Amino acid sequence: MTVELGDTGSRIHQSRIRLKYNWWLGNVGSRFYRELRDRCKIWGIKCPQCQVVYIPPKENCPKCFCQMKDWVELGNTGTLITYTVVRYPLPSIQPQKPPFALGIIRLDGAHTGLPHLLGEIDLEKIKIGMRVQAIFREIREGNLLDIKYFKPLEE
Amino acid sequence: MERVAIIGVAQTKYRKNSPSSHDEMAFEVAQKALEDAGLSIEDIDNTVTCTNDFWDGRTISCMTITDASGSSKVPTTNVEGDGTLGVLMGLMRILSGHFKTTLVVAQSKGSVGIPGLVTNAIFDPLYERILGLDAINSAALQARMYMSKYGITEEQCARVSVKNHKNAKNNPYAQLPLDITVGDVLRSRMLADPIKLLDASPVSDGACAVILSRESATRTISRRPIWIKGVGHCSDTYHLGDRDLSDVSALKSAAKRAYDMAGISNPLKEISLAEVYDAFSYMELMWMEGLGFCDRGGGGALVDSGFTEMGGSLPVNPSGGVLSAHPVLAAGLARIAEAVLQLRGEAEARQVAGAKIALAHGIEGACGQGHCVFVLER
Numbered sequence: 001m002t003v004e005l006g007d008t009g010s011r012i013h014q015s016r017i018r019l020k021y022n023w024w025l026g027n028v029g030s031r032f033y034r035e036l037r038d039r040c041k042i043w044g045i046k047c048p049q050c051q052v053v054y055i056p057p058k059e060n061c062p063k064c065f066c067q068m069k070d071w072v073e074l075g076n077t078g079t080l081i082t083y084t085v086v087r088y089p090l091p092s093i094q095p096q097k098p099p100f101a102l103g104i105i106r107l108d109g110a111h112t113g114l115p116h117l118l119g120e121i122d123l124e125k126i127k128i129g130m131r132v133q134a135i136f137r138e139i140r141e142g143n144l145l146d147i148k149y150f151k152p153l154e155e
Numbered sequence: 156m157e158r159v160a161i162i163g164v165a166q167t168k169y170r171k172n173s174p175s176s177h178d179e180m181a182f183e184v185a186q187k188a189l190e191d192a193g194l195s196i197e198d199i200d201n202t203v204t205c206t207n208d209f210w211d212g213r214t215i216s217c218m219t220i221t222d223a224s225g226s227s228k229v230p231t232t233n234v235e236g237d238g239t240l241g242v243l244m245g246l247m248r249i250l251s252g253h254f255k256t257t258l259v260v261a262q263s264k265g266s267v268g269i270p271g272l273v274t275n276a277i278f279d280p281l282y283e284r285i286l287g288l289d290a291i292n293s294a295a296l297q298a299r300m301y302m303s304k305y306g307i308t309e310e311q312c313a314r315v316s317v318k319n320h321k322n323a324k325n326n327p328y329a330q331l332p333l334d335i336t337v338g339d340v341l342r343s344r345m346l347a348d349p350i351k352l353l354d355a356s357p358v359s360d361g362a363c364a365v366i367l368s369r370e371s372a373t374r375t376i377s378r379r380p381i382w383i384k385g386v387g388h389c390s391d392t393y394h395l396g397d398r399d400l401s402d403v404s405a406l407k408s409a410a411k412r413a414y415d416m417a418g419i420s421n422p423l424k425e426i427s428l429a430e431v432y433d434a435f436s437y438m439e440l441m442w443m444e445g446l447g448f449c450d451r452g453g454g455g456a457l458v459d460s461g462f463t464e465m466g467g468s469l470p471v472n473p474s475g476g477v478l479s480a481h482p483v484l485a486a487g488l489a490r491i492a493e494a495v496l497q498l499r500g501e502a503e504a505r506q507v508a509g510a511k512i513a514l515a516h517g518i519e520g521a522c523g524q525g526h527c528v529f530v531l532e533r
Contacts, residue, residue: 010174017212023280054397056282062392082303082400084295084347086287090271094287102292102347104300104396113396115286115296128303144285 028057031071037142042134044110046070055110076134077153078107083118083126095145099123105132105150119149159249160373160380161242161531162256163192163366164492169330169480172266173360177211180262181223184364188258192366193376196225199366201254205234205241205261205484209273224260224364237261237432238363238488239517239527243386245367257367261485265358277521279394288395290434290521291355295347297400297522298437302349304401305452309349312436313340314458316353316478319433322465323475325505328489330359330480340436354436361482363489381495384512384532385419387412390525398524406445406516406526414447417530419512422447426469426530427510428497430490432518433476442516443471446528465505473497473505487517491529498533 025033028045035041045057049064053072060067083103086094094100101118103126118126119135131153140146165187167173167180175183181204189195202224206216213219217233224231232248234241238261245257274290301307317337323329335353343352373380389408391398410422419425429446433439440454448469449457457463463471472478474493477486494513496502502510515529 008172008174021280025281029281056394062394062397082296082300084292084299084350085345086292086295086347087345088291088347090275090287090289093271093275093284093289095285096287100287102286102288102296104296104400112394115283115288115395117286128299144282 026059028059032057033142033146036146037140040136042074042076042107044072044074044107046072052111053109054112055107055114072109074110075108078105078110078132078150080104080126080128080130080132081106081113082128085123085126101126103150116144116147117149118151120151156250158370159246159367159383160370160377161365161383161491161495162368162373162377162380163188163194164364164495165191166328166363166489166492167361168328169359169361169482171330171357171359173264177262177264178220178223180264180360180362181220181260184362185224185258185260188364188366194256194366198376199225199229199256199258201229201248201257202226202231203234203241203245203248203257203259204231205236205238205259205488207235207263207484209276210263210265210268210483212268220260220262224258236484237517237519237527238485239491239515239529240388240519241488242365242367242491242529243388243527246383246386249367249369255369255372258364259367259488260362260364261488262362263483263485264360265481265483266360270358283395291350292347293395293521294435295350296395298349298435301401301437301441305455307437307440307452307455309341310337311440311455311458312349312354313337315433315436315439316340318458318464319439319472319476319478322473322505323479325503326474326479328480329475330357332475332479350435356434356477356481359480359482361480361485363482363485363492365488365491379499381498382532383529385413385415385417385530386528387416388525388527390520393524395521400522403441403445406442406523406528407447409526409528410446413528413530417532419530422514423469426512426514428470428473428494428507429514429516430472430474430493431476431516432487432490432523433472433478434481434518436478438523439471439476442523445526446514446516465507470507473502473507487515487527490515490517491531494529494531498531
């Protein structure tokens with residue numbers, strides 16, 4: 001379709017790219033998501049050199065460049081290290097209708113952060129340093145949203 | 156090592172919806188940069204284009220502007236990243252000894268696609284995209300962490316926006332010259348806390364071109380060469396959660412390389428002006444810290460003091476910065492073009508008096524994952 005744009009005399013041609021991808025999770029990612037889907041377990045992986053525990057796990061330490069094989073089971077609880085409340089719509093991309101909260105969570109036992117959604121939370125009362133816990137979906141598909149969101153920890 | 160100079164620059168006006176197509180924009184700046192350098196296309200022995208397939212909606216998008224960049228008969232290569240890296244590539248080609256004069260062209264038409272969809276695709280499809288991350292909300296995560304850690308206020312970020320939009324009033328290429336107050340920024344629509352509409356750059360259409368030349372060739376063809384004194388680049392890790400988003404060590408490393416090469420020991424005193432990649436207002440504060448203009452956390456106080464305003468000791472973004480025009484791939488190249496105009500004394504109403512050494516900075520990836528720093532001298 002071609003349409004006129006304003007009074008510039010220049011026209012725009014509208015079309016769409018239809019692309020489907022099959023993203024391979026690899027050995028590490030497959031194991032991570034199998035454990036999440038089948039057992040509601042969250043695993044990290046430890047660098048043999050710098051001892052940093054990464055979540056999500058990956059094949060090699062991005063800093064030390066060595067292969068990582070030492071899987072570490074993490075808890076379902078962690079600490080919020082940053083957050084935002086998304087207030088604009090981006091249809092087909094956003095997992096929820098805005099406003100919704102995104103955060104980065106440092107799970108207990110990990111040294112890196114996991115970006116995720118925050119739920120069952122007062123959007124105006126989110127604080128860095130809050131303790132949060134993972135809530136799992138009942139029907140899990142083997143992706144990051146098998147964790148429905150993180151909610152404030154009731155201690 | 157032979158010295159390399161920038162001998163020609165050109166920009167389109169940056170705007171929301173340019174009626175020009177990709178190749179028309181590229182042709183416009185390629186032609187104007189040649190004119191600026193006093194060269195013809197036969198004098199160019201290699202070209203570098205900076206394009207991005209997702210932004211352009213074409214696979215191997217670089218090939219769509221080769222004709223418009225005069226690349227059909229010379230070795231051409233593409234940088235799928237910011238224009239500063241295109242200049243780095245051009246510089247390396249000349250330093251290889253095989254080339255004399257490089258034309259670097261960067262263009263972006265943000266109006267072609269839907270920016271949020273394009274920037275969501277920056278993120279890992281296995282772990283991050285599904286969360287709806289994009290350029291704005293990932294920056295908000297970084298801003299929150301940085302501001303919380305160092306006690307930076309929303310007012311201080313707003314001051315950057317006020318300063319840069321005001322500077323843009325003197326830049327005929329800028330998209331958003333604005334007379335606004337700190338209150339206007341604070342009251343503007345919240346996008347993703349703490350980032351408000353006036354803390355964020357627009358997504359622009361536009362192109363920029365730069366011509367580089369080795370010294371031996373420069374002597375005969377340019378009356379006003381601007382020398383590349385130093386360059387450095389460095390990247391942090393990819394996944395957002397693997398990085399300390401409040402950290403600027405990749406920029407520090409890039410800046411140190413550039414300063415060492417240029418022989419700069421006190422950037423705050425030696426640099427006349429800086430053009431930094433302020434895609435969001437807080438970024439200008441963070442990047443000033445990474446560039447060593449102040450200690451970590453000192454960016455807020457630096458903007459409060461008026462030090463970085465026009466007329467201050469170190470004006471930052473006299474062009475109005477990326478906040479006032481953000482042609483994504485060309486934005487870093489536009490920083491270099493502005494630095495060159497300043498050093499030539501051709502920056503008209505926004506001229507920094509007596510400018511001798513200028514810094515130009517580009518970023519790429521989410522939340523400034525990678526940085527490239529140039530030090531230029533008259």
